[in-house]
Amino acid sequence: MSNIKKFFSKLKSEVKFSKAGEGHRLNEQSSTPRSAEPKPRPPPSARQTSDAGTAARAAAEAAQQRLQQQTSWQQSGASSSRTADSVRRQAQRELEQEKALENQFQQALDLKDHYFGNRQISVESSPLVDLSNLLFKAPDVFGDDICLPYDELQQQIENTLRLQLESEPMVAATLLFLTCNQKDKEKLNACKEVICKYFDNIIANPDEEKYRRIRLQNKVYAEKVASLKYAAELLQAGGFITSDDKESIVYQERSIEPLTLARDTLMNGEPIQVQLDRNLKIFLPTKERSSVPPVQQLPKDPLFYQTTVGDVLREKQRQKDIIEKEEMLRTKAMRERDEKPEPSVQYRYTIIRIRMPDGIILQVIFQSNDRLSCLFDYLRSYCLIYDWLPFTLISNGDRRVYTSQDEQSMTFNQCGLVPTALLSFQWNEQALREVLGQTPNFSPNTFIKPDVLANATRL
Numbered sequence: 001m002s003n004i005k006k007f008f009s010k011l012k013s014e015v016k017f018s019k020a021g022e023g024h025r026l027n028e029q030s031s032t033p034r035s036a037e038p039k040p041r042p043p044p045s046a047r048q049t050s051d052a053g054t055a056a057r058a059a060a061e062a063a064q065q066r067l068q069q070q071t072s073w074q075q076s077g078a079s080s081s082r083t084a085d086s087v088r089r090q091a092q093r094e095l096e097q098e099k100a101l102e103n104q105f106q107q108a109l110d111l112k113d114h115y116f117g118n119r120q121i122s123v124e125s126s127p128l129v130d131l132s133n134l135l136f137k138a139p140d141v142f143g144d145d146i147c148l149p150y151d152e153l154q155q156q157i158e159n160t161l162r163l164q165l166e167s168e169p170m171v172a173a174t175l176l177f178l179t180c181n182q183k184d185k186e187k188l189n190a191c192k193e194v195i196c197k198y199f200d201n202i203i204a205n206p207d208e209e210k211y212r213r214i215r216l217q218n219k220v221y222a223e224k225v226a227s228l229k230y231a232a233e234l235l236q237a238g239g240f241i242t243s244d245d246k247e248s249i250v251y252q253e254r255s256i257e258p259l260t261l262a263r264d265t266l267m268n269g270e271p272i273q274v275q276l277d278r279n280l281k282i283f284l285p286t287k288e289r290s291s292v293p294p295v296q297q298l299p300k301d302p303l304f305y306q307t308t309v310g311d312v313l314r315e316k317q318r319q320k321d322i323i324e325k326e327e328m329l330r331t332k333a334m335r336e337r338d339e340k341p342e343p344s345v346q347y348r349y350t351i352i353r354i355r356m357p358d359g360i361i362l363q364v365i366f367q368s369n370d371r372l373s374c375l376f377d378y379l380r381s382y383c384l385i386y387d388w389l390p391f392t393l394i395s396n397g398d399r400r401v402y403t404s405q406d407e408q409s410m411t412f413n414q415c416g417l418v419p420t421a422l423l424s425f426q427w428n429e430q431a432l433r434e435v436l437g438q439t440p441n442f443s444p445n446t447f448i449k450p451d452v453l454a455n456a457t458r459l
Helices: 002-019 051-075 084-116 150-162 169-180 185-204 219-225 231-237 257-268 309-326 332-339 372-383 429-438
Strands: 213-215 240-242 248-251 281-284 349-355 361-367 391-395 401-403 420-427
Touching: 150 169, 169 231, 169 257, 185 219, 185 231, 185 257, 231 240, 231 248, 231 257, 361 372, 372 391, 420 429
Parallel strands: 349 420
Antiparallel strands: 213 248, 240 248, 281 361, 349 361, 391 401, 391 420
């Protein structure tokens, strides 16, 4: 809608003006405020143990308790037909039985996973990636200049929209309502349906007083409307006011035009979208080392995935499972399931490093469900000096070649480029030969734009 576009344009202008700060003389020395350090995130909690292990420990504790009771009875002179040695042997047998049951239970789980596959575990934030260092931006509100952690950016968006409630109540209240409640789509849609019904009843029956009053104790209002943030501000922007007895809200305007505008704004409005900042980093090789160093010698980045001993052991077990499955008779459905590239852990983000032929390494961040074409588009738009020349990316792991023509529909998850990947860049050979034939002075060894290289970091 035009009023929403005008609102965003006005909001961007105010944000840019506020960023200029207070006025100062030209001969004054400027000072740069220090940015607040991000708060460290608490370490991830340990996983709970399995039910089978808990049962085994409980049985062991019970056997040990019986042993202590029997020993105390014998020390007190109580008559008993069982000696201390027999009690110990009985406890040992019970422990062995519980251990055997636990082993059988684990074997059953392994057999189930072998035939039916592992259960998928989707994690919001992998411990391999420190999400506190990920930055996000809201281009509709702040442009591309302001990048903050997710929670801080959401709070900044809310504070900015609240300041607009007096000057632009309808648009600001609608955006606050849609943005602050977008995590629960079901509740948001239910509330929108109820509010639109309130508006429609008054628009269709402007002379009916019963539709103009909404009791605050009404069950539908209390459960579906009042429980959501900024729903009351949205109704107030539409023309509802609190009654004198404080028990209901009333629409007292004679005209239904404010309601029509409020309904159109609510139905056509969209929550403010937050985008992941690519956090582009560029690494240049030093003069002392012209060759490209391996990834392990690149600067340590808390966002970059580092291989651990556990990763090596899991990969070894995966290869062992593949060999075992190849030696057994399987159905077609089982083979198709095993061929699907579905890891046991699904990462939300992936870090891609691109090694250029001249030794420069680019690092960017994407969501794992983004299409591979997003990487090609980003390189053309922001990095490559010849954005019109086709190129390919080669995986350093399986040497798979990715092109912009045949990888439009594949995601990073489907390609296995998670939680991180290193790709090698090269121009398309056929296209490069044609360009060199038509333009002899063409320089194929120049890849990155000069303004992008200005922010590079040397290894």
